[in-house]
Amino acid sequence: MTFQSVVLKAARARCFSSHLQLARATSSCRCSLSTSASDDLATRHAVAPLHAPVTALTEDESMIRDVARQWANDGLRPVVRKMDREGSLDPDILSSLFAQGFMGMEIPPEHGGSGLSFTSACLVVEEISRVDPSVAILVDIHNTLTNNAIRFWGSESLRNTWLPRLATDTVSSFCLSEAESGSDAFALKTTAIPTSSSEYVLNGTKLWISNAAQAGVFLVFANANPAAGYKGITAFMVDAKTEGISVGPPESKLGLRASSTCPITFDDVKVTTDDILGQVGMGYKYCINILNEGRIGIACQQIGIAKGCLDIVMPYLKERQQFGRAIADFQGVQFQVAMAATELHAAEVMTYNACRLKEANLPFVKEASMAKLYSSKVSEKVASLTIELLGGIGFTQDLLAEKFYRDCKVGSIYEGTSNMQLQTIAKLLFADFK
Amino acid sequence: MKILVGIKRVVDYAVKVRVSKGTVDLANVKQSMNPFCEIAVEEAVRLKESKNASEVVALSIGPKQCTETIRTALAMGCDRGIHIQTDLRTDYMDLQPFAIAQLFQKIVEKEKSDLVLLGKQGIDSDCGQTGPMLAGMMGWPQVTFAAKVEVKDGGLLVERETDSGTETIQVKSLPAVVTCDLRLNEPRYATLPNIMKAKKKPVETLKAEEMGVDLVPHNQVLEILEPPPRKEGIMVENVDSLIDKLRNEAQVI
Ligand SMILES: Cc1cc2nc3c(=O)[nH]c(=O)nc-3n(C[C@H](O)[C@H](O)[C@H](O)COP(=O)(O)OP(=O)(O)OC[C@H]3O[C@@H](n4cnc5c(N)ncnc54)[C@H](O)[C@@H]3O)c2cc1C
Ligand SMILES: Cc1cc2nc3c(=O)[nH]c(=O)nc-3n(C[C@H](O)[C@H](O)[C@H](O)COP(=O)(O)OP(=O)(O)OC[C@H]3O[C@@H](n4cnc5c(N)ncnc54)[C@H](O)[C@@H]3O)c2cc1C
Numbered sequence: 040m041t042f043q044s045v046v047l048k049a050a051r052a053r054c055f056s057s058h059l060q061l062a063r064a065t066s067s068c069r070c071s072l073s074t075s076a077s078d079d080l081a082t083r084h085a086v087a088p089l090h091a092p093v094t095a096l097t098e099d100e101s102m103i104r105d106v107a108r109q110w111a112n113d114g115l116r117p118v119v120r121k122m123d124r125e126g127s128l129d130p131d132i133l134s135s136l137f138a139q140g141f142m143g144m145e146i147p148p149e150h151g152g153s154g155l156s157f158t159s160a161c162l163v164v165e166e167i168s169r170v171d172p173s174v175a176i177l178v179d180i181h182n183t184l185t186n187n188a189i190r191f192w193g194s195e196s197l198r199n200t201w202l203p204r205l206a207t208d209t210v211s212s213f214c215l216s217e218a219e220s221g222s223d224a225f226a227l228k229t230t231a232i233p234t235s236s237s238e239y240v241l242n243g244t245k246l247w248i249s250n251a252a253q254a255g256v257f258l259v260f261a262n263a264n265p266a267a268g269y270k271g272i273t274a275f276m277v278d279a280k281t282e283g284i285s286v287g288p289p290e291s292k293l294g295l296r297a298s299s300t301c302p303i304t305f306d307d308v309k310v311t312t313d314d315i316l317g318q319v320g321m322g323y324k325y326c327i328n329i330l331n332e333g334r335i336g337i338a339c340q341q342i343g344i345a346k347g348c349l350d351i352v353m354p355y356l357k358e359r360q361q362f363g364r365a366i367a368d369f370q371g372v373q374f375q376v377a378m379a380a381t382e383l384h385a386a387e388v389m390t391y392n393a394c395r396l397k398e399a400n401l402p403f404v405k406e407a408s409m410a411k412l413y414s415s416k417v418s419e420k421v422a423s424l425t426i427e428l429l430g431g432i433g434f435t436q437d438l439l440a441e442k443f444y445r446d447c448k449v450g451s452i453y454e455g456t457s458n459m460q461l462q463t464i465a466k467l468l469f470a471d472f473k
Numbered sequence: 474m475k476i477l478v479g480i481k482r483v484v485d486y487a488v489k490v491r492v493s494k495g496t497v498d499l500a501n502v503k504q505s506m507n508p509f510c511e512i513a514v515e516e517a518v519r520l521k522e523s524k525n526a527s528e529v530v531a532l533s534i535g536p537k538q539c540t541e542t543i544r545t546a547l548a549m550g551c552d553r554g555i556h557i558q559t560d561l562r563t564d565y566m567d568l569q570p571f572a573i574a575q576l577f578q579k580i581v582e583k584e585k586s587d588l589v590l591l592g593k594q595g596i597d598s599d600c601g602q603t604g605p606m607l608a609g610m611m612g613w614p615q616v617t618f619a620a621k622v623e624v625k626d627g628g629l630l631v632e633r634e635t636d637s638g639t640e641t642i643q644v645k646s647l648p649a650v651v652t653c654d655l656r657l658n659e660p661r662y663a664t665l666p667n668i669m670k671a672k673k674k675p676v677e678t679l680k681a682e683e684m685g686v687d688l689v690p691h692n693q694v695l696e697i698l699e700p701p702p703r704k705e706g707i708m709v710e711n712v713d714s715l716i717d718k719l720r721n722e723a724q725v726i
Contacts, residue, residue, distance in 0.1 A: 098541060102548075102668055110662055140665030155667035163665075366719075 041198070066277045072148035086214040091458065093391040096162070097218050103159045107166035107215070110139055114309045119171045121325050122297035123442055126289070129297075132174060133210070133253060141167070143206025144182050145190065150202035152186075158394040161339040168343025170352065173297040175340045179247050183336040185211035187256045189276065192317035195275055201256060209255035214245040214303060215326060221247075224260075225269035229305060231261035239315075241275065241283075243307040247453075252299030255279050258304070260322050275314045277444040283308035294445030331404045332397055334411040334454045338390040339412035344443050345373050345383045348418075348425035351440050352376070355429055372428060379421045386414035412460035415450030422447050474526045474624075474647065476517045477586035478551065479577065480533045481507040481563065482542040483597040486606060492699050496566055497597070506542050509592025511549075512651040515660040516622055517548035517590050525624045526588070528552050530582055533566075534681065535563045548656035553675065559681035559688075561683040565598035566694060574606035581611060586648065588629075593618050593652040600658035604652035614648040616642050620657055694707060 096104065116131045136142050144160040146152020153165075160182050168175035186205050195430055205211055220226040228242025241261055247255075257277045264271030276286070287302035317325055356367035356376070366372050390410040396403035422444040426433035433440045451457040484490055485503040493497065506514075520526040531546035533539040534557040543554035557576055561567035564626045581589060594601035600678070608615030621632035629644040631651060644651075653682070663671075681688060709715045 097542075097630065097671075099668075102541065102544065102663075104665055106668065138664065139662060140667075148666060148669065154669050155665060174657060264586060 040052075043134045062253070068138060073133060074297065081359050089109060092396055093388055099156070100159050103155060104162040104166055106139075106212055107122075107141070107163040108133070108169075108246035110141075111167050111170040113168065115170050117172060119297075119439065119442075120436070122171070122173070124293070126296045127165055128174070128177070128299070130252065133177075136174070136178060137207055137376050140183055140206075141178050142210075143186065143202070146186055146202050146206045147190075150198065151206040152202065153206075157335075157398055158391070159184075161336055161390075161394050162196045164336050165339040165343040165346070168340040168345040169402055171297065172344050172347075172443070173225040173295040175343060176264075176298050179254075179336040179340060180213055180335075181211050183333040183390055184213040184329055185256075187332075188213075188258060188274070188316060191329070192274075192325050193276070194313070194317075194320075196313060197316065199428070201261060204255070210253040211256045211258060212248045212250045212303075212389045214257050214259045215247050217244060218246050222456055225272060225273065225327070227260060227262065229259070229261040230265060231263040231273055231275065231310070233263065234309075237312050238277070239278070239306055239312070241305040243305055245273055245303045245305075247290070247300050248303050249300055251301035251303055252289055254286075257284075257303065258316065260326060263319055266382055267320065270320050270322045273319045274316035274328070275310050276316060277305075277308065277310055277314060281308050281310070292449075294442070296445075296449055326330060330454055331407060335393045335397065335403075335407045336385070338393065338407070338410040338414040340471075341447060342387050342390055343382065343420040344380075344447045344450075345414075346416040348440060348443050349376075349383070351438055352425045352428050352433075359430075366428075375428065379424050382417045383421060386410070386417040389426040390414055405464055408435050408455070408460040408463040408467075411450075411454070412464070415447070415457065418443075418447040418450055474520070474587045475585060476520060476526045476529045476588045476590060477577075477581060477584055477588070478510070478513050478517045478529060478531050478546065479603065480510040480514060480531050480542050480546050480593040481506045481592065481597075482533060482535045482539050482596045483564065483595055486596055487526060487545055491655050492697050492702065496694075496697055498564070498565065499564075502567050504538065507592050507597075508593050509594060509596070509653055509655070510654065511592075511660040511686070512657050513590040514546045514549050515621075515658045516653055517659075520588075520622075520624065520656065521552075530555060530584060530586070531688055532557070532577065534559065534568070536560055538594060540676065544668070544671045545663055547674045547676075548667040549661060549668075552674065554601075554676035556676055556678045557681050558678055558685065561681065561688060564595070564599075564692075565600065565692075566689060568688060569690045569692060570600050570602035570606055571689045571691060572686060573603050574610060576684055577603065577607045578666075579684050579686065582661055589650045590648055591650065591652045593654050601652070604650050608650040609651070611648070613648050614644050615652075616644060617652045618654040619651050619663055620654050622651060622657065 094261050114135055115132060118132060122129055140153040141163055144151030144155045144163060145157060148154045164175050167178055180462045189201055215224055217229065219228065229241065229245065231241050234405045241259065241262060256279055259275045259277050260270040260272055261275065263273040283306045289299040289301050292300060327351050356372060357365050359366045369457040389406065393403050393406045393410045396406055422440065425440045426444055429438060429440055432438060435441065482504050486508055488503050490497050511611040514531065521529050529551045530553045531543055531551040532555045533542050537558065539556050542702045543556055547554055560567065574664065589607060604617060606614055608724045616631040616633060619631045619634045620634045623630040628646045629649060631642050631644060633640050633642065633652060634656065652657060
C-alpha cells in the first residue's frame with residue numbers, strides 16, 4: 040500500500056495539494072467502468088431547459104469571470120491596501136489592466152478590443168470589485184460609458200482614432216457633472232460655442248470626474264446652443280493634451296480612494312466638428328441611454344463589494360472561537376449571514392437579469408434602475424454586517440472590510456442617486472399602468 | 474519542431490475535495506487545468522515564441538468539459554487542440570496512466586511530434602507516470618521534473634531539481650519527452666482577447682473507445698480516505714522547553 044500526498048509551494052502564490060490518499064493494490068481486477076453517477080448525469084443533460092437561469096453563465100462568461108478573478112486575486116490584491124493608503128492608482132495595475140484586455144472589453148477585435156458581451160464585461164467589473172472597487176470603477180466607467188458611447192454613436196473616424204487607443208493605452212473620463220448640475224445633469228453650464236463652420240470653443244468646469252488624473256481623453260458634455268436648453272447639449276471627444284484643459288487635484292474621499300475624482304476646467308478649448316460624438320444637440324439622448332445601461336455596471340460593482348465582504352467574514356466565523364465554540368455555531372450569527380446572502384442573491388438575480396434583458400434587446404431601464412438601487416443598499420448592509428460580525432478586528436485596517444464599508448457608499452450617489460433611481464422606477468411604473 | 478502538450482483537467486487546486494461513497498466526489502466541483510500542465514503549455518508557447526517550435530498542439534483526454542481546458546491552452550498560445558473524449562474518470566478511478574500513455578502514443582505517431590511536454594504529475598492522482606510510460610513506449614529519451622529547458626544543437630539541455638542538487642541533462646537529439654516541474658516558468662494569464670480568439674482555433678474531437686487502445690485499468694483502487702485530521706499542537710513555555718521536547722519527546726534533534 041502506498042500513500043501519496045504531495046504538497047508544493049507554488050509560483051503565483053498558489054498552493055496545490057492533492058488532498059488525497061490513494062490506497063492501491065496492484066491486482067489486475069477490473070473495475071466497473073460505467074458508474075451510476077455518470078448515468079445520472081447523462082439523463083440530466085438530456086432534458087434541455089426552456090430558459091437558462093439568469094445566474095447560469097455561458098462558457099465564455101465563466102472563462103472570462105475566472106480570468107478576472109485570478110487576476111484580481113494574484114495581481115491586484117497585494118497592492119489594494121497600499122493604493123488606498125496612498126490615495127492613488129498603482130501605474131503597474133493600470134498597464135496590467137490594458138495588457139489583460141480589461142480596458143477594451145466590448146470593443147471589437149478589429150479595433151484592438153476583446154469583443155466581449157455586455158454581461159461578460161459586467162462580470163469582470165464584479166470580480167475586480169470583489170477585490171478593489173476603486174479599480175473596478177475605473178474599468179467600469181471606461182468600458183460601459185466612454186468606450187460604448189463611441190462604439191454606438193461615434194463617426195467612423197472617431198471610432199478609428201479612439202477605439203484602438205482606448206483598448207490598449209488610453210484611459211478615458213466621462214465628463215457630465217458640474218458644481219450646479221448633479222442630479223439635474225442637463226442644467227450643465229459648460230458651453231461649446233461655434234466659432235466657424237468647423238470649430239467650437241469649450242468653456243466651463245466639470246466636477247467629480249473619475250479617472251481624470253490618468254485620462255488621455257475626455258468625453259465632454261457641453262451646450263452648443265444654450266438658448267435651446269437641454270436640446271443644445273452636445274458630446275465631444277476631447278484629447279486631454281488639448282490646450283486650455285486643466286485637471287485639478289483629486290478630491291480626498293471617504294472611499295474609492297485609489298480612483299481619481301477631479302475637477303476639470305475648460306478654458307477656451309478649441310475642438311472641431313470631427314470631435315463631435317454623433318449629432319449636435321443629441322448629447323442628452325446619448326447621455327441618458329449610456330447611463331441607463333451603465334448603471335448595471337455599478338450594480339455589478341456593488342454586488343462585487345458584498346461578495347468580497349462574505350469572502351472575508353465567512354471563513355472567519357468558522358475560525359473565531361467565543362464561549363468555547365466557533366461563532367458560526369451560534370444561530371444568531373447564522374441567521375444574520377443567511378439573511379445577508381438572501382438579499383445579495385436577490386440583488387444578483389436582478390442585476391444579471393438586467394444584463395440579459397439588455398442583451399436580448401428587451402426593455403431594461405426600470406430593471407437596471409431597480410438593480411442599481413437595490414444592490415447599493417445591499418452592499419452597504421452586507422459591508423456593515425461584516426464589520427459587526429468580525430468584531431473589533433473588522434473596525435481596523437487589518438482587514439479589507441472597513442474599506443468595503445467606505446467604498447460602497449458612493450454606489451447610492453453616482454450614475455444617479457438612489458432618489459433618481461426611484462424617480463425613474465416610479466415614472467416607468469406609472470407608465471405601465473396608464 | 475512540433476510540440477505536443479498534454480493538458481489534464483483536474484479538480485481545481487483551490488478546492489477542498491470531498492470523499493463520498495469511496496471516491497472523490499466530482500459533482501459540481503470546480504475543475505481546471507492541472508497546474509503542472511499549465512507550466513508545460515507556457516514552456517511550449519515560449520518555445521514557439523522564440524521560433525524554436527513551429528506548432529504547438531494541446532491534447533486533453535476526458536469528458537466534454539475538457540473543451541474548456543483546451544480553450545484555455547489555446548488562449549495561452551497553443552495553435553490547435555485535440556480532445557480525446559471519454560466519460561471514464563481520468564483521476565485513476567477508471568483510466569490509468571498506462572492507458573493514457575497509449576492514447577498519447579497514438580496521437581504522437583499521427584502528429585509526428587518532436588517534443589512531448591507534460592506536467593510532472595496530475596494533482597489528482599499524483600502518479601507522475603504518463604510521461605515516463607510514454608517515453609518507454611516510444612523508445613524516446615525522457616527527462617522528468619524539468620526546471621529549465623534550453624534548445625541546443627538539435628537537442629535539449631534540461632535542468633532538473635533533485636534532492637541533492639540541480640542535475641543538468643543533455644538530450645542529444647529529438648524526439649523526446651519532458652515533464653515539467655513547478656519552477657520551470659510562471660504561466661501567463663490568458664488575456665480576454667485571446668480567450669475570444671481561441672474560439673476560432675481548430676479542435677479535433679476523437680473518441681477514446683475508438684482509438685484501438687485497451688482502456689481497462691490494471692490496478693484496482695481499494696479505498697480512498699481523507700487525510701487524518703491534524704492533532705492539536707501544544708504551547709511551550711520557552712525555547713529551552715522547546716529544545717527539550719524536540720530532543721527527548723520527539724527525538725528529532
Ligand atoms: C466618487 C465619485 C465619482 C464620480 N464620477 C463622476 C464622473 O466620472 N463623471 C461625472 O459626470 N460625474 C461623476 N460623479 C458625480 C455624480 O454623478 C454626482 O455626484 C451625482 O449625480 C449626484 O449629484 P450631486 O453630487 O450634485 O448631488 P445633488 O444632485 O445635489 O443631490 C443631493 C441630494 O438631493 C437629492 N435630490 C436631488 N434632486 C432630487 C429630486 N428631484 N427629488 C428627490 N431628491 C433629489 C439627491 O438624491 C441627493 O440625495 C462622481 C461622484 C462621485 C462622488
Ligand atoms: C475601537 C475599539 C476600541 C476598543 N476599546 C476597548 C477598551 O478600551 N477596552 C477593552 O477592554 N476593549 C476594547 N475594545 C474591544 C471590544 O470591546 C471588543 O471588540 C468587543 O467586545 C467585541 O469582541 P471581539 O472583537 O472579540 O468580537 P467577538 O466577540 O469575536 O465577536 C464577533 C461577532 O460574533 C458575535 N458573537 C459572539 N458571541 C456570540 C453569541 N454567543 N451569539 C451570537 N453572536 C455572537 C458578536 O456579536 C460579533 O458580531 C475596543 C474595540 C475597538 C474596535
